[in-house]
Amino acid sequence: xxxxRAIFLRLATTCLTLFGVAVIVFIVIRxxxxxxxxxxxxxxxxxxxxxxxxxxxxxxxxxxxQFFIWLGGVVQGDFGTSISTRQPVSELVLGRLPATLELxxxxxxxxxxxxxxxxxxxxxxxxxRTEGAIDVSTGVALSVPDFLWGLVLILLFGVLWPIFHISGxxxxxxxxxxxxxxxxxxxxxxxxxxxxxDLVGHMFMPALALAIPLAAIIGQLLKQSLKETMHLDxxxxxxxxxxxxxxxxxxxxxxxxxxxxxxxxWLPVVTMIxxxxxxLIGGTVIIERLFSYEGLGNMAIDAVINRDLPLIQGIxxxxxxxxxxxxxxxDMLYVVLNPRLRHA
Numbered sequence: 001x002x003x004x005r006a007i008f009l010r011l012a013t014t015c016l017t018l019f020g021v022a023v024i025v026f027i028v029i030r031x032x033x034x035x036x037x038x039x040x041x042x043x044x045x046x047x048x049x050x051x052x053x054x055x056x057x058x059x060x061x062x063x064x065x066q067f068f069i070w071l072g073g074v075v076q077g078d079f080g081t082s083i084s085t086r087q088p089v090s091e092l093v094l095g096r097l098p099a100t101l102e103l104x105x106x107x108x109x110x111x112x113x114x115x116x117x118x119x120x121x122x123x124x125x126x127x128x129r130t131e132g133a134i135d136v137s138t139g140v141a142l143s144v145p146d147f148l149w150g151l152v153l154i155l156l157f158g159v160l161w162p163i164f165h166i167s168g169x170x171x172x173x174x175x176x177x178x179x180x181x182x183x184x185x186x187x188x189x190x191x192x193x194x195x196x197x198d199l200v201g202h203m204f205m206p207a208l209a210l211a212i213p214l215a216a217i218i219g220q221l222l223k224q225s226l227k228e229t230m231h232l233d234x235x236x237x238x239x240x241x242x243x244x245x246x247x248x249x250x251x252x253x254x255x256x257x258x259x260x261x262x263x264x265x266w267l268p269v270v271t272m273i274x275x276x277x278x279x280l281i282g283g284t285v286i287i288e289r290l291f292s293y294e295g296l297g298n299m300a301i302d303a304v305i306n307r308d309l310p311l312i313q314g315i316x317x318x319x320x321x322x323x324x325x326x327x328x329x330x331d332m333l334y335v336v337l338n339p340r341l342r343h344a
Contacts, residue, residue, distance in 0.1 A: 010331050014324045021320040022074075022313070026067050029312055036083050036307035057083065057310075070313070079317075080310035084303070089314035093296065097318065098181035099169055100288070100295040103207055104280050106184070110211035115218025122219070123226040134219070141216035147286045150209035154290075157205060165202040167292035174198055206291040210283050214276055278323045 036059075054060045057080075058069055073080060079089035122134040141149075158166035165171075170183060176195050180186055184203070187195040285297030292298070296315060303311040 007332065010328050014328050017324050018317065018320055022071065022317055023067070025313055025316045026070065027063065029309055030063055030066075036309055057081075070310075074317070079314040082303075082308055082311045084306040084308045084311070089310050092299065092311065093314045093318050095181055096294065096296045096299050099183075099293065100281065100284050100297060102182060102184045103203060103210070103284055103288070103293065103295060104277070106203055107207040107210035107214070107280055108277060110207055111214035111218055114211060114215035116222060118215070118219035119222035119226055122223045126227060134223075138216040138219050141212050144213075146209050146213055146283050147290055149212045150206065150287055150290045153205045153209055164205050166205065167202075169199070169202050169294045170195070171198050171202075202293070206284075206287045206293050209287055209290075210280055214280060217276065278326050281319070281322055 036057075051060070058066050061069070070080060077090065079093070081087065082089055082092055085092065118134050118138065122131045125131050154166050157163045174195055176187075176192060178186055184196070184199050187193075187199060284293075284295060285300055287293070288295040288297035289301050296318070300312070300315045302308075303315060
């Protein structure tokens with residue numbers, strides 16, 4: 001019963017959070033100067049044309065009336081119609097969401113690989129100049145924002161050495177009909193390695209730009225944990241048995257540097273993963289624009305430029321939903337992994 005009560009309270013908090021986000025976004029984007037209807041009308045449009053469009057999109061009503069009409073539609077799954085494209089907002093947003101999720105997952109995997117490699121190398125060569133260079137490089141990686149890393153990658157691998165694609169998500173020349181918008185996973189399942197290579201070529205640089213700061217965080221935390229583990233008794237015992245330093249680090253120290261947490265520090269680890277993943281999704285907005293990547297973040301910037309109020313509302317609400325879902329999962333894991341919370 002305690003677990004069910006905790007789940008119910010978290011769900012109620014999530015609903016209140018989404019409602020608060022909806023209210024704030026709805027009001028803020030309507031008090032900003034500018035008329036979204038003006039962008040839909042040709043030069044010389046009459047007052048009757050303006051009044052007709054305002055009535056069609058509900059802009060002739062007060063802000064509280066507009067909000068509750070929109071909220072009623074959201075409850076029924078109708079997020080309205082985009083002003084700039086004249087298409088349903090739900091279709092536009094859900095059509096771009098898979099691209100952003102794929103980019104975030106690939107960036108997270110790259111960050112884990114790079115951060116783990118830095119931590120292992122720094123531990124293996126601790127006390128040397130190499131470890132100092134790794135510490136400096138992780139500090140630089142954390143101090144430089146991801147969009148600047150994106151510019152550096154474009155300059156290096158898109159201009160000086162044109163190895164990867166610098167824009168788009170997939171080459172138009174490829175002959176394939178996707179049944180879903182999860183292009184990467186679908187190409188992998190269908191064993192279309194030519195398509196997979198093209199998708200990775202487009203995705204690699206934006207994913208790497210997102211991954212570099214996160215990799216620095218993972219590398220620093222894991223290296224610190226490894227260095228603490230290297231002084232424990234069972235590591236010294238492994239050395240006396242004649243195991244190589246690489247074996248000691250990878251087979252003895254590494255599992256116990258990551259998995260102690262398994263017994264004593266689950267909650268901080270889960271919290272860090274949840275927070276970093278939400279920040280990763282948020283960082284896709286600028287990165288997708290920089291690389292002309294056809295994701296949700298790129299669409300969000302277009303919506304703001306075009307003053308497409310229904311589309312802005314739908315995108316922000318979806319981002320808020322993703323963040324609250326991640327936080328909800330983290331909270332549930334707190335209860336599941338900590339018996340004291342489960343029986344409190």
